[in-house]
Amino acid sequence: MSERVRLRRKRERGTYERETIDAILDEGLIAHLGIVEDGQPIVIPTLHARDGDVVYCHGSSASRTLRALARGVPACLTVSLIDGLVLARAAMHHSANYRSAMLLGSARVVEDPAERMRGFQTIVERIVPGRWPEVRPPSEKEIAATALLALPIDEASAKIRGGPPLDDEDDYALPAWAGVIPLSLQIGEPQPDPRLSDGIAVPPHVGNYRRG
Amino acid sequence: MSERVRLRRKRERGTYERETIDAILDEGLIAHLGIVEDGQPIVIPTLHARDGDVVYCHGSSASRTLRALARGVPACLTVSLIDGLVLARAAMHHSANYRSAMLLGSARVVEDPAERMRGFQTIVERIVPGRWPEVRPPSEKEIAATALLALPIDEASAKIRGGPPLDDEDDYALPAWAGVIPLSLQIGEPQPDPRLSDGIAVPPHVGNYRRG
Numbered sequence: 001m002s003e004r005v006r007l008r009r010k011r012e013r014g015t016y017e018r019e020t021i022d023a024i025l026d027e028g029l030i031a032h033l034g035i036v037e038d039g040q041p042i043v044i045p046t047l048h049a050r051d052g053d054v055v056y057c058h059g060s061s062a063s064r065t066l067r068a069l070a071r072g073v074p075a076c077l078t079v080s081l082i083d084g085l086v087l088a089r090a091a092m093h094h095s096a097n098y099r100s101a102m103l104l105g106s107a108r109v110v111e112d113p114a115e116r117m118r119g120f121q122t123i124v125e126r127i128v129p130g131r132w133p134e135v136r137p138p139s140e141k142e143i144a145a146t147a148l149l150a151l152p153i154d155e156a157s158a159k160i161r162g163g164p165p166l167d168d169e170d171d172y173a174l175p176a177w178a179g180v181i182p183l184s185l186q187i188g189e190p191q192p193d194p195r196l197s198d199g200i201a202v203p204p205h206v207g208n209y210r211r212g
Numbered sequence: 213m214s215e216r217v218r219l220r221r222k223r224e225r226g227t228y229e230r231e232t233i234d235a236i237l238d239e240g241l242i243a244h245l246g247i248v249e250d251g252q253p254i255v256i257p258t259l260h261a262r263d264g265d266v267v268y269c270h271g272s273s274a275s276r277t278l279r280a281l282a283r284g285v286p287a288c289l290t291v292s293l294i295d296g297l298v299l300a301r302a303a304m305h306h307s308a309n310y311r312s313a314m315l316l317g318s319a320r321v322v323e324d325p326a327e328r329m330r331g332f333q334t335i336v337e338r339i340v341p342g343r344w345p346e347v348r349p350p351s352e353k354e355i356a357a358t359a360l361l362a363l364p365i366d367e368a369s370a371k372i373r374g375g376p377p378l379d380d381e382d383d384y385a386l387p388a389w390a391g392v393i394p395l396s397l398q399i400g401e402p403q404p405d406p407r408l409s410d411g412i413a414v415p416p417h418v419g420n421y422r423r424g
Contacts, residue, residue, distance in 0.1 A: 029395075030294055030308070032244035034253035041246035041253050045292035045312050080257035082242055084400075087418065090348040091336050092358065096242070100257050124303050134388050136302040146304065164405040176346045177412050178405040181421050183241075188296075188394030193376040200389050206299065209393050 013159045021158045024101035025050045027212040028079035029127065029185075033057060035068050035075050048077065049119075049126035054150040055103065056110075056119045066147045069107040077103045077151050081212075085181040088165035089174040095165070097180060101158045107149040119148045130205030185211050225371045233370045236313035237262045239424040240291035241339065241397075245269060247280050247287050260289065261331075261338035266362040267315065268322075268331045278359045281319040289315045289363050293424075297393040300377035301386040307377070309392060313370045319361040331360045342417030397423050 015021075025031075031048040034041055044065055048057050055077060059066040069075055084097035110116050117138070124132050138146075165178050190206050227233075237243075243260040246253055256277055260269050267289060271278040281287055296309035322328050329350070336344050350358075377390050402418050 029297075030292060030310070032246075032255050032290060032292070034244075034246040034255035034288070036248050036251065036253050039248065040286045040316060041248050041255075041288045042316075043244050043246035043253075043255050043288045043290040043314065045290065045310065047308060074252045076246070076253045076255045078244060078255040078257065080242060080244070084403075085241075085340060085421075087340060087343065088347070090350075090354075091332060091344065092350045092354040094336055094339070094343070094347075096259060098242070098257065102255065104252060104254075120303060124306055127306070128297060128299060128393075131299065131306070132303065135300070135306075136383055136386060136388075138302075138304045142302075142304040164403075164407070171348055172407055173409070174348060175409070175412060176348075177415050177418055178408055179418075180403045180405075181340075181418060182400030182403060184398045184400065186396045186398030188396065191296075191376075191392045191394060193390040193392075195376070195384055196390055197385070197387070200387060203389050206389055206391075206393060209297075 013161050015158045015160065016156070017158070018153070020160070021101045021153065021156050022050060024081060024099045024158055025055060025079050026126065028081055029211070031055070031057070031077050031079045033065070033075060033077050035065060035073055037068060047123060047127060048079070049123040050153070051119070051122045053153050055153065056123055057149045057151070058120065058123060058146050066149065069149050070109045070147060072106045075105060075107050075151060082183050083162065084183050086165045087178055087181065089167045089171040089176045089178050093165055093167055095161060097162050099158065099160045101156065103151055103153055104155040105152050107151045110148040110150050116143060116148050119150070120146070128205060128209065134203065134205070187211065225373050227370045227372065228368070229370070230365070232372070233313045233365065233368050234262060236293060236311045236370055237267060237291050238338065240293055241423070243267070243269070243289050243291045245277070245287060245289050247277060247285055249280060259335060259339060260291070261335040262365070263331070263334045265365050267365065268335055269361045269363070270332065270335060270358055278361065281361050282321045282359060284318045287317060287319050287363060294395050295374070296395050298377045299390055299393065301379045301383040301388045301390050305377055305379055307373060309374050311370065311372045313368065315363055315365055316367040317364050319363045322360040322362050328355060328360050331362070332358070340417060340421065346415065346417070399423065
């Protein structure tokens, strides 16, 4: 374990178990990717997908963030899932139930054509399993216009908070309601493209879409 | 508008309108806050709340990230809402519908006791409106143990993607289903604290909780 990812506070919430970290990376639909530009941190949301010991991100080959990452600058990728609002009897003990994973490292630009194709496939399949075989695969031109980055799962940690509020012992007698408002991802009814051709039904990988 | 927040790509998705930026900051329950430590970006999830032209965050006075922010280091606060998965006919045109706001700046440590109390109140009330009057207010000791930071909404931008997939003209004839899987925040049935005193009903600010 590196010193940089060692959790220094509230350690009961921290873990370095790969199984836990991987589960958070896999359930989260978006990551927040941090890099530094001229001393200024920049945090951007991005789609991501884990494949074994790496997390892939993609973006336009022309984007400034992707170009900086491609130069191997230090990066931080954080995926957070919010599971509930924790309502305590005391104002300052309000909190959130969440699961969060953080990776530190430098991104590698994927150059190998086979790994590039596999990376793009991984991203599509992690976000909508069953989707890849149904759609037109990338052309050479599309692949050339898209940067694929791989961040190793090496310096990584997870933080998790679950369960009811923790109030000061004296406060349990207060008359306020206390507990958790659960939060989760709601998946709505699929909305067909207005230009969808007639006679194309909603396929199972769309109609039965679930997460986590 | 500063050069640093100017959107350089996909400009049709970008805006600098305060109304749009504020709406994203207000609807999002968590922010991702980026700072730099020894050249390494660190991105942490945090609860946040906007009050006029500032965004407040809080944390333990002992946390390393809060201590760094308190020294006035450059920060980036990003709030992202994911609204749907965009399923195109071509693998590389898959995308997400989202709304994201990004603030750049240096955090100010709030020292004034009245602003500190107002800041903590703002955070609780932005996350669960109606909650503050129901709970025990912060003690002096609790306030002393908690850092309150204010980030100005100054260098700020928003990015939004909405609507159906955009496929290459030739691909519209393909037989794949295309459209959007809508995503939103699902609010579950409130879970009472196992230690809740008898006879305390779920109050309206909890039972009717909605977001956005």
